[in-house]
Amino acid sequence: MKLEKSQTAQHIIEKISATASKVGFISDTVLSNALLQIENVGIPNNKHEDYKYCNIDSILKKEFKNIEQNFINVTAINEYKIKDTITLVVVNGNYSEALSDKIILKGLQVHSFANIDSSANKLISTIADVQKDVFIAMNTAFCSNGFYLKIQKGEKLKMPIHIIYISGSETEALVNSRNFIELEEQSEATIIEEQILIGQGKVFTNFLSEKFISKNAKLNSTLFQNEGHLGYSVNTNQIKQEQDSQYHNHTITLSGQLVRNNHNVLLAGQNSEANLNGLFYSKENQIIDNHTLMDHQAPHCESNELYKGIIKDKSTGVFNGKIFVRKDAQKTNAYQSSKNILLSDDASIYAKPQLEIYANDVKCSHGTSTGKIDEKALFYLNTRGIGKESAKKLLLRSFAQEIINKIEPESLKEKITLFFEKNL
Amino acid sequence: MSNEILEQQINSEYKYGFVTDIETDTFAKGLNEDVVKALSKKKNEPEWLLEFRLKAFRYWLTLEEPKNWAHLSYPKINFQDISYYSAPKKMPELNSLNEVDPELLKTFEKLGISLEEQKRLSGVQSNIAVDAVFDSVSVKTTFRETLSEKGIIFCSFSDAVLEYPELIKKYMGMVVPYTDNYYAALNSAVFSDGSFCYIPKGVRCPMELSTYFRINSIGTGQFERTLIVADEASYVSYLEGCTAPKRDENQLHAAIVEIIAHKDAEVKYSTVQNWYPGDKNGKGGIYNFVTKRGICLEDNSKISWTQVETGSAITWKYPSVILKGNNSVGEFYSVAVTNNKQEADTGTKMIHIGKNTRSTIISKGISAGFSNNSYRGLVQIRKGSTNSRNFSQCDSLLMGDKCGAHTFPYIEIKDKSAVVEHEATTSKIGEDQLFYCKQRGISMEKSIALIVNGYCKEVLNKLPMEFAVEAQKLLAVSLEGSVG
Numbered sequence: 001m002k003l004e005k006s007q008t009a010q011h012i013i014e015k016i017s018a019t020a021s022k023v024g025f026i027s028d029t030v031l032s033n034a035l036l037q038i039e040n041v042g043i044p045n046n047k048h049e050d051y052k053y054c055n056i057d058s059i060l061k062k063e064f065k066n067i068e069q070n071f072i073n074v075t076a077i078n079e080y081k082i083k084d085t086i087t088l089v090v091v092n093g094n095y096s097e098a099l100s101d102k103i104i105l106k107g108l109q110v111h112s113f114a115n116i117d118s119s120a121n122k123l124i125s126t127i128a129d130v131q132k133d134v135f136i137a138m139n140t141a142f143c144s145n146g147f148y149l150k151i152q153k154g155e156k157l158k159m160p161i162h163i164i165y166i167s168g169s170e171t172e173a174l175v176n177s178r179n180f181i182e183l184e185e186q187s188e189a190t191i192i193e194e195q196i197l198i199g200q201g202k203v204f205t206n207f208l209s210e211k212f213i214s215k216n217a218k219l220n221s222t223l224f225q226n227e228g229h230l231g232y233s234v235n236t237n238q239i240k241q242e243q244d245s246q247y248h249n250h251t252i253t254l255s256g257q258l259v260r261n262n263h264n265v266l267l268a269g270q271n272s273e274a275n276l277n278g279l280f281y282s283k284e285n286q287i288i289d290n291h292t293l294m295d296h297q298a299p300h301c302e303s304n305e306l307y308k309g310i311i312k313d314k315s316t317g318v319f320n321g322k323i324f325v326r327k328d329a330q331k332t333n334a335y336q337s338s339k340n341i342l343l344s345d346d347a348s349i350y351a352k353p354q355l356e357i358y359a360n361d362v363k364c365s366h367g368t369s370t371g372k373i374d375e376k377a378l379f380y381l382n383t384r385g386i387g388k389e390s391a392k393k394l395l396l397r398s399f400a401q402e403i404i405n406k407i408e409p410e411s412l413k414e415k416i417t418l419f420f421e422k423n424l
Numbered sequence: 425m426s427n428e429i430l431e432q433q434i435n436s437e438y439k440y441g442f443v444t445d446i447e448t449d450t451f452a453k454g455l456n457e458d459v460v461k462a463l464s465k466k467k468n469e470p471e472w473l474l475e476f477r478l479k480a481f482r483y484w485l486t487l488e489e490p491k492n493w494a495h496l497s498y499p500k501i502n503f504q505d506i507s508y509y510s511a512p513k514k515m516p517e518l519n520s521l522n523e524v525d526p527e528l529l530k531t532f533e534k535l536g537i538s539l540e541e542q543k544r545l546s547g548v549q550s551n552i553a554v555d556a557v558f559d560s561v562s563v564k565t566t567f568r569e570t571l572s573e574k575g576i577i578f579c580s581f582s583d584a585v586l587e588y589p590e591l592i593k594k595y596m597g598m599v600v601p602y603t604d605n606y607y608a609a610l611n612s613a614v615f616s617d618g619s620f621c622y623i624p625k626g627v628r629c630p631m632e633l634s635t636y637f638r639i640n641s642i643g644t645g646q647f648e649r650t651l652i653v654a655d656e657a658s659y660v661s662y663l664e665g666c667t668a669p670k671r672d673e674n675q676l677h678a679a680i681v682e683i684i685a686h687k688d689a690e691v692k693y694s695t696v697q698n699w700y701p702g703d704k705n706g707k708g709g710i711y712n713f714v715t716k717r718g719i720c721l722e723d724n725s726k727i728s729w730t731q732v733e734t735g736s737a738i739t740w741k742y743p744s745v746i747l748k749g750n751n752s753v754g755e756f757y758s759v760a761v762t763n764n765k766q767e768a769d770t771g772t773k774m775i776h777i778g779k780n781t782r783s784t785i786i787s788k789g790i791s792a793g794f795s796n797n798s799y800r801g802l803v804q805i806r807k808g809s810t811n812s813r814n815f816s817q818c819d820s821l822l823m824g825d826k827c828g829a830h831t832f833p834y835i836e837i838k839d840k841s842a843v844v845e846h847e848a849t850t851s852k853i854g855e856d857q858l859f860y861c862k863q864r865g866i867s868m869e870k871s872i873a874l875i876v877n878g879y880c881k882e883v884l885n886k887l888p889m890e891f892a893v894e895a896q897k898l899l900a901v902s903l904e905g906s907v908g
Contacts, residue, residue, distance in 0.1 A: 360822035
């Protein structure tokens with residue numbers, strides 16, 4: 001779909017392209033395709049079907065007029081650490097070896113894009129197609145660095161990896177952040193990705209993660225977003241699964257002025273399984289937009305999705321999930337569910353669960369429901385002497401618990417619970 | 425499962441594919457302002473209507489043919505290659521049925537629609553008033569006198585323009601303005617005829633009203649308008665049927681249906697759409713681009729759409745309800761069947777504006793052959809529409825491994841007291857269900873018909889009796905034995 005290029009947000013593209021310093025991890029063909037895509041599409045506005053409820057063009061135009069990349073130099077990250085995990089730190093889009101833990105774990109390799117070998121370099125940009133989304137194209141064209149993480153064949157990591165993406169600027173700034181995570185055959189890992197914003201300036205982050213899960217490998221991951229009212233981000237998670245692999249993800253968004261998550265899972269091998277769980281809580285005038293795509297290409301795969309949203313004040317919540325079953329993906333089981341609670345009359349929720357199915361021997365379903373806090377449950381708690389406010393909190397907590405309870409490890413679960421309760 | 429049975433299905437004939445040999449008065453192909461003017465002149469229309477047409481036409485010229493968003497693929501339509509008016513000759517001033525061309529009578533007889541009122545008393549369709557539209561014009565409206573005794577107006581749109589201009593001026597374009605979309609603009613410019621119905625205050629229409637559309641001429645498009653106005657506390661049940669001859673070319677049908685329900689009024693609109701769907705290679709068939717919308721204008725009103733869609737090469741149709749009055753109710757029940765190379769993108773829109781409004785959506789899609797069948801629906805709860813409720817269920821059944829079934833619901837909620845639920849499933853006919861039927865001595869084909877009918881029952885039950893029988897038969901024919 002070709003759209004009129006947005007003229008005014010053009011300065012943003014120019015700004016990033018001017019500050020970009022290439023390391024050369026993207027091939028020239030991919031790069032020129034990416035630039036062409038940006039040229040053709042521009043930054044999407046609400047006329048673009050995929051960005052209908054999330055007008056990034058107008059938000060960028062309004063909020064990012066004077067971009068001066070006054071980045072803060074992060075020196076300590078101890079307060080963000082989670083115990084019994086290996087910490088990796090990405091500061092303003094650049095992998096910081098100095099702040100990260102020493103990699104002593106067997107089977108784990110981490111390199112910045114600047115110094116990876118050619119076999120790994122070939123993988124970059126093979127999962128995230130620049131033609132699919134303009135933010136992928138923008139990241140591919142302008143991202144100057146990133147990191148590559150590999151779990152070696154047959155290795156089951158003993159400790160979870162905690163990746164902290166910390167950004168901060170005293171003025172308006174733009175950050176491109178990128179990584180490639182590869183799980184070789186029969187490996188297993190738990191990865192926690194956390195996005196943190198510091199400083200006084202608004203930051204727009206274009207984040208892209210490519211994850212390749214080989215045969216029989218298993219990835220358990222959590223994306224925790226809590227950037228506050230200065231954080232604007234588009235986060236693309238592009239997953240490719242080979243046969244017999246497993247992918248579990250929890251995407252928890254507790255704040256952010258604009259958070260757009262594109263979570264695309266490609267089930268490319270037989271017998272693979274993907275589970276996506278999501279919880280988002282928007283307040284004030286925030287926009288939290290979750291887009292998921294389950295692309296069933298191979299037969300005998302299974303996918304499950306459960307997204308829950310709490311929408312407060314004047315905020316907007318979006319859930320757009322698509323189950324796409326290709327012609328040869330027989331015996332697919334795909335389920336999707338989205339549940340939302342509106343807490344205010346000024347809040348909006350837009351849900352668009354979609355099924356697009358080309359194979360006949362499948363079982364696919366989706367369901368979505370939206371409502372308010374159950375009056376009867378509230379009344380029940382009131383009659384037991386629990387005040388209105390605390391009863392409401394109790395009910396919201398139990399609503400969120402279904403997602404939070406699935407998070408591993410325990411220490412992360414506790415951290416997220418704490419932040420969630422603080423928010424209520 | 426068995427190619428043989430699929431084969432049979434594919435070869436099953438479209439029953440209404442014949443052509444009536446009748447002398448017609450047809451415009452040359454092409455579309456420009458002169459055509460619009462000539463059309464208006466032909467129908468002796470008042471100045472204001474011509475103005476309306478021209479405004480719509482000029483607006484249409486500024487639009488681009490929509491292509492991107494619907495899950496459909498078809499070649500670009502050449503709007504200059506269509507004749508915008510075709511009417512059987514010998515038309516003027518029909519005083520009795522004897523003056524109607526006997527060929528026409530035969531045609532409708534063959535379609536099972538009797539235009540003779542006396543016969544109906546003994547016939548099967550005993551109590552339905554029909555407005556029969558043949559190509560661009562209404563040939564006969566039955567029971568007009570009987571209905572007018574109760575104050576009900578039921579006549580062709582052209583007659584209504586001349587006889588009840590005030591009503592037409594007031595209501596036409598109220599729900600579907602000419603600016604609404606590409607095909608609505610086109611229709612507003614070139615509509616040739618249609619039906620008009622007005623039910624006065626407190627009247628319960630004693631019989632089913634019906635419009636029957638027939639495309640006959642080659643190279644023409646059919647553009648008709650239906651306008652139904654139900655005044656306070658009235659009730660009407662309205663039926664619509666349609667067929668077309670088998671041809672290798674694609675013919676365009678772009679209609680508008682508008683329904684206005686005043687306080688406490690109820691309108692029930694049922695369609696059995698059986699336009700020629702094209703042959704097994706996807707050659708020919710009708711392009712059906714229809715804008716249907718009703719408004720529950722005042723409190724406690726109700727509009728219900730029921731549709732059984734089996735025909736058309738391309739279907740693009742979203743019968744909608746705007747729930748403006750408090751406590752108003754909107755319903756949408758649909759069965760859409762696609763086979764061979766048919767494509768359907770159909771669904772509904774429920775716009776909740778008033779308080780305590782309720783809507784129900786039940787959609788059953790069945791795809792077979794190489795077809796694609798999509799449900800696309802919008803449920804919108806606007807701010808201030810407190811305590812509104814929606815329930816949607818969209819099920820799809822896939823037969824064969826070369827077809828597609830898709831669901832694209834849009835849910836937009838801006839009021840916290842709203843309760844909205846949506847469910848969708850996609851599956852095939854269960855082997856166990858088939859096995860159960862077969863071991864009880866029911867043949868494969870009958871088992872499938874049984875299961876499909878059971879699957880669609882929720883919707884078929886909503887149809888008026890005469891239609892329900894027809895719809896069940898139609899389903900059986902459309903899907904005879906096709907299972908993958």
